[in-house]
Amino acid sequence: MLRTTMLTLLVGGLGGVVASQASLPLAWMLGPLFLVLVASLVGMKAGVDKRLHRSSIAMLGLFIGNRIDLAELSQLAAWYPSVLAMLGYMALMLVGGRWLFSLSGMSRLSALFCSFPGSMNGALIMADRMNVDVRWIAITHAIRLVMVVTAAVMMASYLVGGVMLGEGKAMSWSGLSLLALAPACWWLGRLLHLPIPEFLGPIVVGTAMSSLGYGVVLPDLLLILTFLVLGSSIGSRFAGTQWSRLIEIGRYGSLFGLYAVAMALPIAWLVSLLFDLPFAAVLLAMLPGGVGEMAVIAVALDIDPVYVVSHHVLRLLLLIVLTPPLIAWARRRRAAGER
Template sequence: MLLRTALITLMLTALSGLGGLLAAFVHTPLPFMLGSLLTSGAIALIWVDKLPADYKFPMKFRMLFMIVIGVMIGTRVTPEVISALPSYLTSFALLTVFVAAAHGLNYVIFRRLGGYDRATAFYSGTPGGLMESIAMGEAAGANIAILTMQQFLRIIAVITLVPVGLSIWYGAPVGSASGQTLARAGADLHALPLVMAIGLVGLLIGRAIRLPAYQLTGPLLAAAIVTVTGWADLPVPQWLVNLAQVVIGASLGMRFAGLGGRSMIRATWLALLSVAGMLALGLICALILRPLTGLHLDVLLISFAPGGVTEMALVALSLHANPAIVTLHHIYRIILTVVEMTFAARLLPPDGDSPQ
């Protein structure tokens, strides 16, 4: 069983890697993530009957590469970034308004246009807290299949539309699509054991203290401490960053397995409408904050884009925005979303309707 799962996972990763290489060849934004995501998504939708019925992409395998990304982001945390934290209070305040407004907008979209019952619409519309939304939605009687699909489509739509939109905005490929590197030049394997050791320690601590998205934020915090204190240098080679993107993209694409038909079509256009609304709100917030904070518009937009922490951090890396700043905003967004939906759920009236 384990051998079969390992072989299938390696095959899917290899095929997704080919998709990433093809995407890099045609200069798409964030090619290794988006190319692998589209490839594995196509496999999950078209050839799902060729996969064993009980197969699931192993999350522990994905976690190893999330550790790599977390450590890499953590090395970008500098004393200058830490000293600038008070200057982000304005953007955090506006992010608080954004979370409430985005959740309210999404609830209307999923409830009125999608015809979902109240619980499914409410938890499908949260602008973050993927696992928390699914867990709380299940307890509230939401349709878990629809809820899970909407939440993953949100993340996939954001990590696809944001880099493509920025490329169109600037009139030229940006970030990784223009050939920029994500890792420091000359990095080799000599520090890899230390990178993984620091990352694993951070992951265990993050899980113990219940950090949001601890698979990423735990290693990030550990690497940041090591880097800021000057205890060690943690260079990550470019090929490993590319491989991490392939694995993360492949794991997201496999979430489409078993989906299809009218529910898939409806979920897709609802997700696109929802994400468009949230990105519009995020753009308004970014335009307001730009003269107040001095941060670039693309950094602010990425900070408000409602994608997963890992995925949006990778977008930030791709665009050479400061991933530490972006990640701080997304951690706050997730914490705030969990708190907000916990209290708002108490105001949600019971509903016996079932999703249409």
């Protein structure tokens, strides 16, 4: 397994370099995913050791948690019109997306995870733990992310700078200590009997640290390695998949991306008209792109990044909290349909 893992990560690393040069969003996630995917489809034996995969999930949870500051979320009360609109938009994405993806013939749970309005990594991790086929979820979310971020960038006449992966922090001894902190958070999640402990445990710890003023900035190298492992692991699962099926699912993913943008535009326009909020700011808060990407675009457009980021963080938290009852509901529907 070691040899297979090393070969897979080598191919994934090449994909990450190419995606970075092309300035793709989440380049070190999507680049390895797509290149390992292609390699798997043409017959390469690919795979990533499960222990390494779960350790990367723990590191990702710590990264996400350190981006959540509960104090900043308190400002959302003053922005309740756009918050309520975002909740309505999330419902439209889940209902419309689930209906759209169900037409492709995938399972109801797969359709539910494909229709998540954002939180690509969270959807993949939770779907994997529910033994749901993550291949189609990865493809549809990757397409949605690229389409949404591209649409957001096209709003501006130009985008200042590129989309940064992290904070530009170099590796140090304190950064290396995070290699021990992430598994410890995973252990804490198991101790607290949290669902998906390797993901939610680090998120809880990271959020607490950030909210108390002791947040840590993960070195860019650790983030690159984390996304490299996750993207390569997902891409390796496409072995034996038919190209025709991949193209078919990609078509539905493209339709969902268009649907996400088409629904966000009138909702953002209506909120900005009724409550005297900047249209561009509301639109960036609605569109289900990545938190980092939307924050960079907000800065480029001279829009309050706290306003935009806080909406996306709230959406991420809601998706994490709502996923268990949504899964239970989908399972009950499936069981009722089998009777």
